Amino acid sequence: AHFQRVFSRWVGVSPKRYQQYLTLGHAKSLLHNQFSTVETAHASGLSGSGRLHDLFLRWEAMSPGEYAKRGAGLKIYWGWFDTAFGRAIVMGADRGICGLGFAAELGEQAAFDDLRDRWPNGKYEEAPERLDAWVQTAFGNIDIAGTKAPLLLIGAPFQVKVWEALLNVPSGQVTTYSHIAEAVGNPKAVRAVGTAIGRNPVSWLIPCHRALRKTGAMGGYHWGLPMKRAMLAYEGAQSEA
Structure with a gap:
């Protein structure tokens, strides 16, 4: 108990959570290198693929197989756009927008890499003209x-x-x-829900900025708390107009 308190104070997380984080990172590396889920589980020191599945579901809100696929077979178009919240990177396939992020906090290259790395097996093409009408509609510049x-x-x-x-x-x-x-339908899965919200690839349109902690605290936001505050303030002003 003393070691756990000291470890948590210095590292910021419990020894168990830290070990899970290291195991998850190693498992991701193995899956990237085409290891099967069974091989990955055993090489990560887990008793079987079921434990690997539970680990990924808890921390990534997806199964190991879903993580390994990561955009395979998708053609993804991308482009930069000016919005009410600054420069936005938008990604989309033929059926709709699949990614939307902001550069204000991270910078343009980091924001682009952040979205691209979610689907590293996709094929990418810079083509903002294919996305423009959707983006203008998304940010209210076209009123239809x-x-x-x-x-x-x-x-x-x-x-x-x-x-x-x-x-x-x-x-x-x-x-x-x-x-x-x-x-x-899963009231006990608050942590997994928080993980899924944090993985939301289409910010603003999927309004994860509207999710707060139970205490009413802002909580985190992938694109920075100033962006979350700006979005909530913008919507508050719009609703009062």
């Missing part, structure tokens, strides 16, 4: 009644359920991670 920018949600089934639940949170309102867990 009943029209929404189409979304292509690329993720594990649990992740997609969480993202779809976020789409039901109205603009100008907020929710909590625990409420989203209840909405997807």
